[in-house]
Amino acid sequence: MDVKHINPFINAFATVIPQLGFSTVKKGALSVKGKELLSSGVIIVLGIVGAIKGNVVYTMDMENAKKIASSMMMGMPVNELDEMAQSALAELTNMLTANAATCFADLGISIDISTPTLLHGKNISLKMSSSQVLCVQLLADDIPIEINIAIES
Amino acid sequence: MEKIRIVIVDDSPFSIALLRDTLEENGYEVVGDAGSLEEVKEVIKAQKPNLVTMDMTLPGTDGLECTRAIHEIDPTIKVIVISSMMDEEIMKEAKENKVSDYLQKPIDPDELVTSINRVMASDELYQLLEMESFPVFKESLLDGINRMTKTLLTFKDEYSVNKEYESNGITVLIGIIGKFSGRMLIDLSKETAHNISAALLRREPKNNDEIIAAIAEFANIISGNACSVLNRKDKALGLRVAPPSILYGDSVYISAPNFKTTTAIAQTNFGELLINVGFSRGEEKWT
Numbered sequence: 001m002d003v004k005h006i007n008p009f010i011n012a013f014a015t016v017i018p019q020l021g022f023s024t025v026k027k028g029a030l031s032v033k034g035k036e037l038l039s040s041g042v043i044i045v046l047g048i049v050g051a052i053k054g055n056v057v058y059t060m061d062m063e064n065a066k067k068i069a070s071s072m073m074m075g076m077p078v079n080e081l082d083e084m085a086q087s088a089l090a091e092l093t094n095m096l097t098a099n100a101a102t103c104f105a106d107l108g109i110s111i112d113i114s115t116p117t118l119l120h121g122k123n124i125s126l127k128m129s130s131s132q133v134l135c136v137q138l139l140a141d142d143i144p145i146e147i148n149i150a151i152e153s
Numbered sequence: 154m155e156k157i158r159i160v161i162v163d164d165s166p167f168s169i170a171l172l173r174d175t176l177e178e179n180g181y182e183v184v185g186d187a188g189s190l191e192e193v194k195e196v197i198k199a200q201k202p203n204l205v206t207m208d209m210t211l212p213g214t215d216g217l218e219c220t221r222a223i224h225e226i227d228p229t230i231k232v233i234v235i236s237s238m239m240d241e242e243i244m245k246e247a248k249e250n251k252v253s254d255y256l257q258k259p260i261d262p263d264e265l266v267t268s269i270n271r272v273m274a275s276d277e278l279y280q281l282l283e284m285e286s287f288p289v290f291k292e293s294l295l296d297g298i299n300r301m302t303k304t305l306l307t308f309k310d311e312y313s314v315n316k317e318y319e320s321n322g323i324t325v326l327i328g329i330i331g332k333f334s335g336r337m338l339i340d341l342s343k344e345t346a347h348n349i350s351a352a353l354l355r356r357e358p359k360n361n362d363e364i365i366a367a368i369a370e371f372a373n374i375i376s377g378n379a380c381s382v383l384n385r386k387d388k389a390l391g392l393r394v395a396p397p398s399i400l401y402g403d404s405v406y407i408s409a410p411n412f413k414t415t416t417a418i419a420q421t422n423f424g425e426l427l428i429n430v431g432f433s434r435g436e437e438k439w440t
Contacts, residue, residue, distance in 0.1 A: 040402075047328020047336070047395020055328065055398050086317075086408045102245070114328025114395055115410055115433045117336050121320075124402030127365050152396060 002151070005052065006030070006134050008103030009147050012096045017140045020092065021071050028137030028144060035133060037126040037148055041065060042081065044093045044118045045126075048101075050111035054130055054151035056100075058093045062120065064143045065089060071141065081120060090116045096147075156182040157273055160196055162219055163208040163235075164188040168258070172206060172235070175262045181269065190214040190222060197226050204269060207252070209236035209243070217250045224251055231272045235260055271389065275332070278389055282333060282432050286383060287311075287415045290337060290430045293379035297371065298421060302352040306421040313415050320405040321427065322346065323365075325372040329380060331392035335432030336414075337376045338407065341368075345424030352423060369397040375428075 010027060017025050041061035048054050060068065062081065069085035070078040072092060078085045093116045104111050128150035135148045159181050163169050173183045185196040189212060197205070205223055209216035220232045231253045236243075239257040247255050253272040256264060291308060298306050322342040329335045341349070350358045350367035358364045373394065380392035414431025 043400065045326055045328070045398050045400075047330060049328075049330045049393045049395050053396060055395055057398065083409070087411055090408070090410065112330045112334070112393075114330045114334045115336055115412070115431075117326050117328075117338070117410065118408040119320075119324070119400060119405055120408070121405035122403040124400055124405055127369070127399040129369070129396035129398070150396075 003134065004107075005151050006136055006147075006149055008100040008107070009056065009096070009149060010136060010138065011103045012099035013138045013140075013145075013147070016092075016095050016099050017138075020140075021074065022140040024139075024141055026139040026142070028139055030137075031135045033133045033135050033148070035128050035131050035150070037128070037133060037135075039124050039126060039146075040122045042089060042118065042120045043124060043126065044090060044116050046093060046097050046116045047114035048097075048111050048151070049114075051109045052104075052111060052151050054149070055128055056097055056113075057126060057128070057148040057150070058096070059146045059148065060144065064145070065120075067143050068092070068140065068145070071143075086118050090118045156180065157204060157269065158182050158184045158200065158202045159269075160184060160200060160202040160205045161186040162188070162193055162205055162211070162216070164211050165208075168208065172260070175260065175265060176206075179262065179266050187219075188212070190219055193219045194222055194226065197223050197230070201227065202230060203273065204231045204233065207232050207234045207236075209234060209238055217246060217252075220247075220250050220252055233268055233272060235265075274389065278387060279333060279432075279434055281387055282383065282390065283413075285386060286379075286432060287417070287430055289382050290375070290379040290428060291417055291419075293375050293382065294419060294426075294428055297375045297378065298419075301371065301374075302349070302422075304352070304422045306419045306426075308417050308419050311415065311417040313413055315409045315413075317406045317408040320401070320407060321425075323368065323399065323401045324405065324407060325368055326398045326400065327372055327376045328395035329376065329392055329432070330395065331380075331384075332390050333432045333434065335412070335430065336410070337372070337379070337394075338414075338427075338429040339368075339372045339375070340407070340427040340429070342424060343401070345421070345426060348423035349421070349426075365399050369399050372397050379430075 039059045042065040044058040066078040072088045130150040133150045184200040187193040207216045233254045237258040325339045350364040412433040416429040
């Protein structure tokens with residue numbers, strides 16, 4: 001697992017988020033986790049194949065997920081994480097990861113991404129295939145989103 | 154099969170003549186040409202071609218503006234850019250404007266034919282995937298269970314629903330990437346996962362990690378085998394699988410994606426197992 005693999009995701013966030021009705025982007029803590037993640041709220045998984053192979057997992061708690069979906073839908077109130085809100089969040093991760101793929105291409109690393117799969121629930125354990133997962137917290141208008149990157153070596 | 158109908162957009166009569174000859178020699182029908190935005194709109198409305206070859210530099214407009222104008226009239230018309238200019242920035246913009254392929258002048262006739270065939274084949278290719286992918290994944294599951302545990306299974310319900318569902322315990326998720334991308338999902342109860350992993354290991358699993366690892370590898374084999382079979386049906390599919398992710402927790406809900414997926418319930422000796430597969434028509438990938 002190479003730390004430089006995280007930069008495309010950070011760049012993608014900084015590029016895409018301002019286009020979606022958010023005014024500030026901040027970078028939070030960076031951490032390394034084991035292969036098992038524990039999360040409550042919304043989890044969105046996308047597969048990566050190409051010069052590198054793995055998964056990227058976006059996690060956010062339920063209240064923040066609703067706030068993000070609401071901002072993406074021009075401030076429309078989101079009380080329940082309904083189909084529309086889920087679709088908005090899935091599309092967000094699709095845009096972020098596709099943009100990260102372009103950033104990878106600029107580094108000479110060619111990758112393709114799968115469709116996103118969104119899950120939600122409580123106390124979800126998530127096992128990834130790589131032994132280490134890089135995690136970076138990014139904030140869109142102070143709403144935290146965690147990006148977990150598991151690349152197989 | 155009907156001839157593919159093509160409109161040539163270029164401001165050079167020489168280029169138009171050259172392209173027309175190349176296309177007609179290779180069995181395509183050139184139904185018109187245009188050199189300005191107005192002419193493009195006119196000929197597209199009048200001819201409704203299947204495909205347009207598009208120059209990038211045009212007087213008073215450019216290839217991307219013309220492409221957008223074409224897609225406003227009919228978003229299903231494929232556009233292949235043929236331009237002397239080719240760099241990463243311009244290709245990126247072309248992709249963003251839903252251009253199907255990008256070729257550089259001078260045009261190699263073989264390259265052009267390959268490109269047209271590939272672009273036009275994508276509708277057929279998606280139909281192939283829609284028709285055949287689910288039976289292939291089911292077959293792969295049956296075959297996998299049979300070869301790895303020497304048991305059989307029967308499929309009961311099969312359905313396509315556009316609603317989220319609650320996991321039975323453990324969800325294995327595998328992203329699929331290729332000409333079209335999608336996913337395979339296997340969902341099963343903890344008991345079923347325990348029973349299958351015991352059969353795969355030929356002993357009691359020592360702990361939860363062993364169960365998870367066995368199920369992950371099992372799903373990896375099923376999806377990998379299924380994608381290989383599909384790739385043999387048409388190698389242009391180029392399907393590859395991402396590593397499995399395994400999720401479990403308290404009341405986990407899996408949401409329906411914005412494309413059609415099909416679900417089947419398999420009745421195995423180890424308990425029930427759900428398999429769900431789907432591919433997105435989405436944007437095509439350039440090869």
